[in-house]
Amino acid sequence: MADEKKNTALTRREVIQGSLLGAGAAALTALAARLAVASGPKSTVWQIDPAKCIRCGNCATYCVLKPSAVKCVHAYALCGYCKICLGYFEQGRGDWSARAENQLCPYNAIRRLYVDEPYYEYHIDESLCIGCGKCVEGCEKSGNGSLFLQIRHDRCVNCNQCAIAVACPSGAINRVDADKPYLLKRKDGKP
Amino acid sequence: MRPTSWLLTAIAVATLAAMAWGSVERFPPPELPADHPLPQPTTPAPRGGDLALLDVAVLLATLALASVFAVVLRNRKLMLATMLFSLAYFGFYRRGCVCPIGAIGNVSWALAGGYVLPAVVLVFFLAPLATALITGRTFCASVCPLGAMQDVVALKPVKVPFWLEQILGLMAYLYLALAVLLAWTGSGFAICQYDPFVSFFRLSGAWNMLAIGVALLAIGVFFARPYCRLFCPYGVLLRLLSRVSWKRVRITPAECIRCRLCEDACPYGAIRPPTDTRPTDRRRGKLILACLLALAPVLTAAGALGARRLSGVLWQANPTVRLAQRVAAERAGEFSDTTKASEAFYRSSGNFEALMAQARQKQVDLADGATWLGAFMGLVIALKLIGLHTRRRRQDFEADPAACLACGRCYNYCPVHRAHRTGDFATLEKLKAATSKT
Amino acid sequence: MSKTATGILLGLVVAVAIGVIVVALARFDLTGKGGNRLSGDFNYDQSQFEKIDPALIGYRPAGSFRVELPRPSALAVAPGGIYVAAEKALGVYDRDGRLLFQQVLSGRPTCLTVQGQRLYIGMADHVEILPAGVLNDLPAPTAWPKLQDNALLTSIAADDDAVFLADFNNRRILRCDLEGNVAAVIGKRDVENGVPGFIVPSPYFDLALDRTGRLLAADTGRHRVETYSRDGQLVSFWGQPGPSIEDFLGCCNPCHFALLKDGRIVTSEKGVRRVKLYGADGRFECVVAGPAELAASAPRPITEEDWPMLAADGLDVLVLDGQTGTVTRFVPKTASSASEASKDSGH
Ligand code: SF4
Ligand code: SF4
Numbered sequence A: 001m002a003d004e005k006k007n008t009a010l011t012r013r014e015v016i017q018g019s020l021l022g023a024g025a026a027a028l029t030a031l032a033a034r035l036a037v038a039s040g041p042k043s044t045v046w047q048i049d050p051a052k053c054i055r056c057g058n059c060a061t062y063c064v065l066k067p068s069a070v071k072c073v074h075a076y077a078l079c080g081y082c083k084i085c086l087g088y089f090e091q092g093r094g095d096w097s098a099r100a101e102n103q104l105c106p107y108n109a110i111r112r113l114y115v116d117e118p119y120y121e122y123h124i125d126e127s128l129c130i131g132c133g134k135c136v137e138g139c140e141k142s143g144n145g146s147l148f149l150q151i152r153h154d155r156c157v158n159c160n161q162c163a164i165a166v167a168c169p170s171g172a173i174n175r176v177d178a179d180k181p182y183l184l185k186r187k188d189g190k191p
Numbered sequence B: 001m002r003p004t005s006w007l008l009t010a011i012a013v014a015t016l017a018a019m020a021w022g023s024v025e026r027f028p029p030p031e032l033p034a035d036h037p038l039p040q041p042t043t044p045a046p047r048g049g050d051l052a053l054l055d056v057a058v059l060l061a062t063l064a065l066a067s068v069f070a071v072v073l074r075n076r077k078l079m080l081a082t083m084l085f086s087l088a089y090f091g092f093y094r095r096g097c098v099c100p101i102g103a104i105g106n107v108s109w110a111l112a113g114g115y116v117l118p119a120v121v122l123v124f125f126l127a128p129l130a131t132a133l134i135t136g137r138t139f140c141a142s143v144c145p146l147g148a149m150q151d152v153v154a155l156k157p158v159k160v161p162f163w164l165e166q167i168l169g170l171m172a173y174l175y176l177a178l179a180v181l182l183a184w185t186g187s188g189f190a191i192c193q194y195d196p197f198v199s200f201f202r203l204s205g206a207w208n209m210l211a212i213g214v215a216l217l218a219i220g221v222f223f224a225r226p227y228c229r230l231f232c233p234y235g236v237l238l239r240l241l242s243r244v245s246w247k248r249v250r251i252t253p254a255e256c257i258r259c260r261l262c263e264d265a266c267p268y269g270a271i272r273p274p275t276d277t278r279p280t281d282r283r284r285g286k287l288i289l290a291c292l293l294a295l296a297p298v299l300t301a302a303g304a305l306g307a308r309r310l311s312g313v314l315w316q317a318n319p320t321v322r323l324a325q326r327v328a329a330e331r332a333g334e335f336s337d338t339t340k341a342s343e344a345f346y347r348s349s350g351n352f353e354a355l356m357a358q359a360r361q362k363q364v365d366l367a368d369g370a371t372w373l374g375a376f377m378g379l380v381i382a383l384k385l386i387g388l389h390t391r392r393r394r395q396d397f398e399a400d401p402a403a404c405l406a407c408g409r410c411y412n413y414c415p416v417h418r419a420h421r422t423g424d425f426a427t428l429e430k431l432k433a434a435t436s437k438t
Numbered sequence C: 001m002s003k004t005a006t007g008i009l010l011g012l013v014v015a016v017a018i019g020v021i022v023v024a025l026a027r028f029d030l031t032g033k034g035g036n037r038l039s040g041d042f043n044y045d046q047s048q049f050e051k052i053d054p055a056l057i058g059y060r061p062a063g064s065f066r067v068e069l070p071r072p073s074a075l076a077v078a079p080g081g082i083y084v085a086a087e088k089a090l091g092v093y094d095r096d097g098r099l100l101f102q103q104v105l106s107g108r109p110t111c112l113t114v115q116g117q118r119l120y121i122g123m124a125d126h127v128e129i130l131p132a133g134v135l136n137d138l139p140a141p142t143a144w145p146k147l148q149d150n151a152l153l154t155s156i157a158a159d160d161d162a163v164f165l166a167d168f169n170n171r172r173i174l175r176c177d178l179e180g181n182v183a184a185v186i187g188k189r190d191v192e193n194g195v196p197g198f199i200v201p202s203p204y205f206d207l208a209l210d211r212t213g214r215l216l217a218a219d220t221g222r223h224r225v226e227t228y229s230r231d232g233q234l235v236s237f238w239g240q241p242g243p244s245i246e247d248f249l250g251c252c253n254p255c256h257f258a259l260l261k262d263g264r265i266v267t268s269e270k271g272v273r274r275v276k277l278y279g280a281d282g283r284f285e286c287v288v289a290g291p292a293e294l295a296a297s298a299p300r301p302i303t304e305e306d307w308p309m310l311a312a313d314g315l316d317v318l319v320l321d322g323q324t325g326t327v328t329r330f331v332p333k334t335a336s337s338a339s340e341a342s343k344d345s346g347h
C-alpha cells in the first residue's frame, strides 16, 4: 500500500517534470527560431564614421585599452602634401622647422618626410598615436581633411559594447559588418 | 522602432550621397616625382571569421565536457580543470567578449530590429541555455569566465540567511529587465558597460570597473560568487531552465542516507535539507496560498503603474532623448554654451523636429518598456512569495536546481559518492547504521 | 581564527567593498559627460588668432542681405548689380539686397566675372557666357567647349582682350581669347624662366587682373600672391606664412582675394576666418573683418562654402558667407564712400 502510493507520487512528479521540461524546450526552440530570423552569418566590428566625428577627444580616453585602439589614419590621396601642414605644426610656434616643440601632436606621433620641394608626406606612427584627434581637427580646419580617426582592428578587442561608442557625442561609432571594417576617406568621397 | 531606423538609414544614405557628390575631383594628387608612389592607408583586418568558429567550437566543447564531468562522471577535478581552461580562453585570451551574459543585449537589440544578430552571438546566447535544459547550470560551473573569476577566490564562504539571499537575488531580475529594456530601445548594452570583471581580462579599463571588480572579489571571499547569485541577468534565465532540466547535479549517486555530511558543503547555499515531515496546518496553508495568489495580480499591476510613473529616470539613459532635451533647452535659451553632443548635432545640420520626434518615440518606448518591467518585477516577487510558501516536499538532501551552479563540490562530502568511487562499501554501511540509530 | 574575528573581518570587508562599489558607480562617467579628460596640450586652439586688436580693423559692416539660393558658390560685382551664383541658379541684387533678377543655370558655377557686356560663368570644366546687364528674357547661355585634362575652374577674370581661367586640377592658368580658344598656359613650373609653378594643396586658387592688365594669382601653398605678365612671366610676389597678422595662416592661403578699384588687395583665409587689406605692393594695411565680424551662426562641418568669398565694389568689400548665403558690405571706417554717406543720412 505504502509502496504503491510512493510509486504514483513519483509518477506524478515525473509527469509534471516532463511536461515542464517539454514546455521549457518548446519555449527555447521558439526563441531560437525567432532569433534565427533576426540573425545573419556576419560578425560585426566597431567603426568610426569620419563624416560624423567631431574630434572631441573621447576616443583617446574612453577606449578600454590604453593607449586607445583608435588611431589617426591618413588618406594620402586627399593630402595636399603641404609644406606647412596644420595637422603637423602647432600654428604660431614660429619657424616651421620640424623641431619637437613646433609639432602639434602632443606625442610627436606624426613623421614628416621630405618628398620633393615643396612636398612633404606625413605618416602616423601608430605606436605613439593615442587617437586624440588634435591633428585631425587641424587638418580639417585648415587643410584638406585628409587625416581622420579610425578604430584599428589589429588593436581593438571588439568589445560587445564599445566604451567609446557610448561616450561619443556625435554617434559616429557604430557596429558594421566585419568584412568592411574601415571607412576610409577617399578622393571621390565614397566609403 | 522600425520606422525610425529606416529614417536614420535614409538620412545616412542621403548624407553619403551628398558627400560623394560634393567632393568629386576635389583633390588631384600633387605633382609628386614619378618614382614616389602614393601610399595607401593600411587596414589591418579584424580577428578572422574562422577564429570566431573556433570560439564557438570551444564553447560547445566546454559545455559538453562540463556536463559530462558534472552529471555522468561526477568528477570535480575535471570540472575544475575545465573551468580554469575556460577562464584562460574566454577570459584572458578572448578578453571577455562576446559572452552569453552580454549577448542578452545583442539579442534584445536584434529582436527590436536594431541590427542583424551575428550567428556567433546567437550560438553564444543559446548554447548555455540549451545545456541548462539538459544538465542544469554546468555553464556556470565550468564555462563562464566571470563565474570562474569569482570561484577561485571563494575561500571562506559563510552561510547567508535564506530569506536574505532570496531578497537580494531579486536584483538580478531587475538587472535583466533593465538590460533588456535599454538594449531594446537602443540605449546601449548595460550588462557590458557594467561588466565587473572584463577589465581584469583585458588588463585595462576604467578604474571604476576595476574597483567594482576588486570589491566584488573581496566580498566573494566570504559570500561566494556574489555576481552570479545576486546580479547575473543571464543567471535568471539559467535558473528558470535549470529548474526543469532533464538531468542535473545530484549530491548522491544513489540513495541519500541523510547523514547530513553534505549540509554545509555548498559554498553557494544551494543544498536544501529534507523537509519537515511533521503534519502542518493545511487549512492555514491554503488560506495563505489563496491570499498570495490574489496578491499576484495586485503586485503586477502595482509594479507596472509604479514603474511607468518612474520611467522618466530611464530617459536619461537614452542618448537621443538626452540630446533632444539638451538641444531643446539650448534653443529655449536655458544655456549659453553648447555640449559636445549638441555641437555635433548642429554641425551635422541636423533637423530639430526630426530629433524631437525620435526622442519622443524613444520616451514612449521607454515608458512602455518600464511598464512591462514593473509588471515583470511585480510578478517575480509574487511568484517568489508563492514559491517560498509552497515548498516542495523533500525526503533527501537535494541541491536546489535553480541555485545549484553545478560545481560538484558536494560530491566528495557524500559518503555514498565516495563509496561508489572507491568501492569501499563497508565504511558506508557502518555510517548508515550509525545515522539510522540517531 | 575565532568565529568573532572572522565575523568582524567579514563585516569590515563587505562594508568597505560595498562602499567602494557605490563610489565607483557614482563616479562612473560612461556617457562622456565629463569630457575627454585630456590636458590642454590636446586642444586644437586657434583662439590667439581669432582675437584681433580692434585698432587694426579699418572697416565696418554696413548692411547685409540674405540670398535665398541653394549653396551659393560665387560672387561678383558689376555696375548692374551684385551677382551671386549658386546651385543651378544665379541671382542679381541691387546694393540693398533687392532681388533684381533670377536665372536658372545648368550647374553650380565655381566662379563669376562681369566684363563689359558679358557675364562669364565658370562651371567646373567650361565657361558659359550670358549678356550682362540684361535683366529679363535672357537667351540661353553660350557655352565654350569643355576644357581638356579634367580641368576644374576655380576663378575667372577678363578684360577686353582676354579671359583668364584658374584651373585648380592642373595648377595652371589659361589665357583664352574672347572666343574661348586657349592662347597660353601660364604658371606651369619652368625653373629656367623663373616660373616656380603653383602649389595649390586645396581647391582654392584665385586670380584677378590689375589695372595695368597684369595677372595676379594666389600661390596658396607658398602663401603668397604672385603677379605675372600676360604672357606668363613672374613679375613679383608678396606674402608669407606666419602667425602675425600681416602673414597668412593655415596650410594654403589666401583662399580668395579681390582687387579694390585703387589696386589694393583684399584677401580671405581658410582656417581662421578673416579678411585683410594689403596695399598694391603687398604691404599689410588693415583688417577688414575678423572672426568676430564674420562669425558663423552655428558650429558646422567645414565645407568649401565656408570661407568668405570676396568681391570689391569700389573701395567697399563684399563678403559672401556661402553657408548662410549672407552678403555683407564692409565700408572703410574713415573715408566713407559717397553712396554710403547718403545712405547713412537717410536713416
Ligand atoms: S568619440 Fe566620436 S566624435 Fe569624439 S573623436 Fe571619437 S569618433 Fe570622433
Ligand atoms: S595629434 Fe592625436 S590623433 Fe594626431 S597623431 Fe598625435 S596622438 Fe594621434
Ligand code: SF4
Residues within 6 Å of the ligand: A046, A062, A063, A064, A065, A068, A069, A070, A151, A155, A156, A157, A158, A159, A161, A162, A163, A164, A165
Ligand atoms: S571596441 Fe573596445 S577596444 Fe575597440 S575601440 Fe571600442 S572600447 Fe576600444
